[in-house]
Amino acid sequence: xxxxEKTEKMLAEFCAHQGMLKGYIFSAIRDYHAAEDILQEIxxxxxxxxxxxxxxxxxxxxxxxVAKIYIRRWFQQSGRQPNHISFDMLDQCLADSEWFESxxxxxxxxxxxDCVETLPxxxxxxxxxxxxxxxxxxxxxxxxxxxxxxxxxxxxxLKNVLRECIDTKNERDEK
Amino acid sequence: MTNIESDYVExxxxxxxxxxxxxxxxxxxxxxxxxxxxxxxxxxxxxRDEVLLHSVHRRKTDEKKIVPSPMKxxxxxxxxxxxxxxxxxxxxxxxxxxxxQEELVAVKPEPVAVISDYFVxxxxxxxxxNGNAARPLSLGxxxxxxxxxxLPKGSRLSFQYIADDTTLEIRSDSRFKLLETDGAxxxxxxxGVLMANVDKQDPEKPMKVLTxxxxxxxxGTEFIxxxxxxxxxxxxxxxxxxxxxxxxxxxxxIGGYYAERLNQNTQPPRPFEEKIIHAxxxxxxxxxxxxxxxxxxxxVIDPERNLRGFVSFDLGGFSDEIIExxxxxxxxxxxxxxxGEGTLRVFQGAPEPDPLxxxxxxxxQLAIYTGKVGAGMNLEFKLDPMKISQNMNHLIIQLDQGGNxxxxxxxxxxxxxxxxxxxxREMLDKPDDQ
Numbered sequence: 178x179x180x181x182e183k184t185e186k187m188l189a190e191f192c193a194h195q196g197m198l199k200g201y202i203f204s205a206i207r208d209y210h211a212a213e214d215i216l217q218e219i220x221x222x223x224x225x226x227x228x229x230x231x232x233x234x235x236x237x238x239x240x241x242x243v244a245k246i247y248i249r250r251w252f253q254q255s256g257r258q259p260n261h262i263s264f265d266m267l268d269q270c271l272a273d274s275e276w277f278e279s280x281x282x283x284x285x286x287x288x289x290x291d292c293v294e295t296l297p298x299x300x301x302x303x304x305x306x307x308x309x310x311x312x313x314x315x316x317x318x319x320x321x322x323x324x325x326x327x328x329x330x331x332x333x334x335l336k337n338v339l340r341e342c343i344d345t346k347n348e349r350d351e352k
Numbered sequence: 353m354t355n356i357e358s359d360y361v362e363x364x365x366x367x368x369x370x371x372x373x374x375x376x377x378x379x380x381x382x383x384x385x386x387x388x389x390x391x392x393x394x395x396x397x398x399x400r401d402e403v404l405l406h407s408v409h410r411r412k413t414d415e416k417k418i419v420p421s422p423m424k425x426x427x428x429x430x431x432x433x434x435x436x437x438x439x440x441x442x443x444x445x446x447x448x449x450x451x452x453q454e455e456l457v458a459v460k461p462e463p464v465a466v467i468s469d470y471f472v473x474x475x476x477x478x479x480x481x482n483g484n485a486a487r488p489l490s491l492g493x494x495x496x497x498x499x500x501x502x503l504p505k506g507s508r509l510s511f512q513y514i515a516d517d518t519t520l521e522i523r524s525d526s527r528f529k530l531l532e533t534d535g536a537x538x539x540x541x542x543x544g545v546l547m548a549n550v551d552k553q554d555p556e557k558p559m560k561v562l563t564x565x566x567x568x569x570x571x572g573t574e575f576i577x578x579x580x581x582x583x584x585x586x587x588x589x590x591x592x593x594x595x596x597x598x599x600x601x602x603x604x605x606i607g608g609y610y611a612e613r614l615n616q617n618t619q620p621p622r623p624f625e626e627k628i629i630h631a632x633x634x635x636x637x638x639x640x641x642x643x644x645x646x647x648x649x650x651x652v653i654d655p656e657r658n659l660r661g662f663v664s665f666d667l668g669g670f671s672d673e674i675i676e677x678x679x680x681x682x683x684x685x686x687x688x689x690x691x692g693e694g695t696l697r698v699f700q701g702a703p704e705p706d707p708l709x710x711x712x713x714x715x716x717q718l719a720i721y722t723g724k725v726g727a728g729m730n731l732e733f734k735l736d737p738m739k740i741s742q743n744m745n746h747l748i749i750q751l752d753q754g755g756n757x758x759x760x761x762x763x764x765x766x767x768x769x770x771x772x773x774x775x776x777r778e779m780l781d782k783p784d785d786q
Contacts, residue, residue, distance in 0.1 A: 200399045207369060209406035256466030256512070257492035260372055262395075266385045274396040282404065289408050307370075308409035313490065314370055315477060326690070333366045340401060 180228040187227035190236040191220060196277035197237075198244055204271065205248045205261040210311075215247045241272050284350075285343050292342035300335055307332060357384075360685065365395060369402045372491055374471065374728040376767070463494030464530060464537075468519065469510035471729060476504050500529040503544070505723030506691075506731075513537065516551040518559065523547070524732075525723075531562075538562060547576045550590070566613060569593035573607070584676075586610040586624060586774065594618070610675070610774075623777040624675065631769040634663040634762045637748070649765050650684065653696065653749055654757035661749035661760060662701065665771045667742055674737040676774035679719065679747065681760040682767035685727035693724040694755020698733050700741075701748035718747065725758070730767075745771070 178186070191198075198219065203212040222243065230239070245264055252259045262270075271277070293304065299321075306312045306320060314332070318325040361384040364377050373381065385392050470491040472478055477488045480499040489501070495511055503509055503526050510521040518537065522528060526544020536557035539546065546561065552572040553559050561568040563579050573590020577583075585594055589607040596602070601618045605611045609621040636652045637660040651661040663681070679698060683691055698719040718740075719733035751758060761767040 196400070196403075200396075200403050203403050203406075204399045209403070209410070255492060256468070256494075256514070258468050260375070260378060260491070262368070262378065262385065263382050266382055266392075270385065270392045270395045271399060274400075276396045276400045282400065285400075286404050286407055289404050290411065293408060293412075304405075305409065305412075308405050309412060315488065315490075329367060329370060332370055336366075336401065336405070339405070 178232070183230065183232070184224055184227040186232060187223050187230060187236070188220075191223055191240070193279070194237055194240050196279055196282045197271055197274060198240055200274075200277050201241055201267055201271050202244050202248060204267055205259075205264075206251055207261070211251060211255075215244070215251060218247060219243055237272060241268060284347065288343040288346040288350075289339060292339050292346070295342065296335065296338070300331065303328065303331055304335060356687070359687075361391065365391070365398065369398070372470070376728055462496075463514060464497055464532070465495040465511040465513045467491055467493050467495065467509060468512045469508065469521070471508040472504070472506070472726075476507060476724070478503055478507055478509055495530055497530055497532050500527070502527045506725040506729055508729070513551075516553075517549075518551045518553075519549045521547040536560065541577065541579050543579055545576065545578050545580075549574045565597055565616070566618075567595045567597060569595065575605075583613040584610060585612075610776075624774055625672075625777055627773045627775070629665050629667065629771045629773065631663045631763040631771070632666050634661070634764075634769055636660070637662050649762055650686065651681070651749070651760040651762050651769075652757065653692070653751045653760070655694075655751050655753045655755055656757070659757075660751075662746065663749065663763075663769045664744060664746045666744055667740070667773075670742045670773075670775075672775040672777060674740050674773055674775045676772075677735040677737045677740050678772040679733040679735055680730045680770040680772060681733075681749070682765075682769075683725045683727050683729050683731055684759050684761050684765070684767075686759045689727075689757065689759055691724060691726035691729075692751070692756050692758030694758075695720065695722045695752040696731070696733075696755070696758065697750055697752070698735065699748045699750070700739060701746040727759075731758075731760070735771075740773075 195216070199212055199216055202215050203209060206212060206215075219240070223240070230236075249259070261267075275281075293301065296304065303317060303321065306317045307314070312320070314325050314328045318328045321328065361381065364373060364381045364384075367373065368381065385395060467489055468491075470478065470489065478501065479486055479488050480495070480501045482496060482498045482500065489495075489509070495501075501509070501522070503522055503524055505525045507524050508521070510519060512519045520539070523545035526546065527542040528544070528546065529540040529542070531538035531540055534557060535554075537553075537559040539560070540562045542563075548561070548570070550559055550570045550572050553570065555571060559570040561570065561577055563583060566583060568575075568577065568585060570592050571590070573592055574588040575590070575592050576586045576588070578586075585592060585605055587605045587607050587609055591604050591606045593602065593604050594611050594613075596613070596618055603611060603618070603621060605621045608623050608625075610624045611621040612619045634651055636650070638658050651663070652659045653661050661681075663679070685691075697717055700716040700718055716739075718735045721731065721733055725731045749760075760769070763769060
């Protein structure tokens with residue numbers, strides 16, 4: 178295999194594992210924008226390393242191994258304490274999960290986009306504050322003049338509502 | 353796993369993406385995930401949905417940013433002239449903007465420390481004030497020179513200096529200010545408890561902890577400083593110089609020694625040791641009224657149901673002079689109960705307390721605490737060391753009427769009640785530099 182072929186193969190593997198990797202990184206650092214930045218850095222790194230990679234080995238553990246290094250570095254550079262589910266557990270939960278297949282992800286994302294629009298305005302505002310503006314629940318509680326506990330409960334409930342909405346659309350679409 | 357435990361784990365799983373779980377909560381979640389394959393599947397799905405939620409909202413933001421295309425029409429010379437003049441203005445504006453930005457960058461303060469541990473009960477925040485500006489703090493947030501921080505009751509904060517590995521832990525109900533003089537770290541401690549692990553400092557620029565009455569000069573050490581009705585400096589390792597602000601007394605306290613300042617008198621340093629004793633028994637008194645059998649693992653304090661807590665510690669004929677005694681109990685979450693609030697009192701009880709017997713001897717009160725404490729946090733009572741028995745200590749904890757019930761971990765749970773003793777040792781050989 179030539180170097181170019183190896184790079185192409187590595188990029189194809191990266192694309193296939195992209196959803197899982199994003200989930201893995203996000204799950205550890207819980208900062209979506211930083212997770213996207215790390216994912217980009219990994220993409221650049223693997224194209225450089227592809228020529229030396231032995232494709233007899235499985236790619237997924239290597240990718241999550243690289244992700245772990247970047248996650249640790251992120252915690253170090255941002256001065257935050259790593260307070261995430263253990264790497265062993267992330268490996269067990271996410272590394273080979275079918276939940277992150279790109280076709281599944283893109284289908285659900287399309288449905289979710291519509292489902293969010295159906296939420297009542299107050300609830301949509303809470304979700305926007307959390308996911309669009311990246312506000313903490315403490316801050317949202319101040320803005321909405323509600324207790325933090327009620328914001329936690331609302332977000333949890335809305336996530337369930339949205340999950341059900343996606344599943345309903347998915348079932349309808351499959352019929 | 354019982355239904356209660358399963359509900360608890362489920363709620364941790366749900367909250368993992370919306371708040372910082374405590375170390376203990378993370379430990380619980382990790383072990384639950386390890387033993388439950390179904391839970392691991394659920395976690396994977398939740399992670400995927402969380403990523404999608406961010407992605408969808410990101411798309412919405414991007415769509416809002418899209419600028420509508422300009423009308424496709426041939427620009428007249430007037431339009432070109434207008435465009436050219438706007439371009440010139442924009443160019444001038446950009447230069448001005450850049451200059452302003454550079455000036456702003458030049459005066460923007462650099463962070464001096466980063467918050468490495470943060471705990472606050474739900475609904476509370478730890479805020480800092482710097483000049484006229486106030487801002488809430490969170491894990492990973494930066495601290496700047498001049499920041500004055502107050503920690504409400506039930507909270508805890510640790511931060512690490514960026515310049516070196518010096519870390520400070522500030523306990524609940526403390527107030528401090530970050531200062532700097534010619535590159536030396538200074539902390540003004542107005543009230544409360546500060547625990548420091550100080551990296552090696554430049555001898556020309558030692559770190560200082562300042563109070564109204566004294567000044568502690570630190571070159572690299574581990575110590576605890578209490579600024580309450582008395583000032584007590586306990587040095588675990590290294591050495592700290594304690595200097596009276598309005599007097600001539602200046603003494604060096606080395607590791608393993610403590611020095612006090614009481615009634616404006618500074619006492620000479622004495623050796624000390626610390627010891628933690630776990631409760632040998634604990635339970636809820638008046639337990640027959642307690643309906644939930646799961647509560648056997650807990651100590652429940654609820655004035656409405658006349659539930660009080662009983663904890664006993666065996667000191668086994670302890671003969672040293674106790675200078676500090678801290679009763680530490682862990683507040684735990686139970687269903688919707690995420691903490692308690694009110695005035696808690698600790699009394700010296702009888703060896704086998706009668707559950708129906710009322711406490712009438714108020715002189716036996718050892719400690720009192722008023723405030724809120726959230727689940728996952730330790731509640732600490734500073735007990736009167738003079739009232740601690742050298743053998744068995746049977747303590748009764750009760751909550752005043754009107755308080756919101758507390759659930760504590762019993763000696764059967766993962767975080768049994770502790771009695772932390774700091775005691776003075778006999779001075780055998782006086783160190784040369786004391």
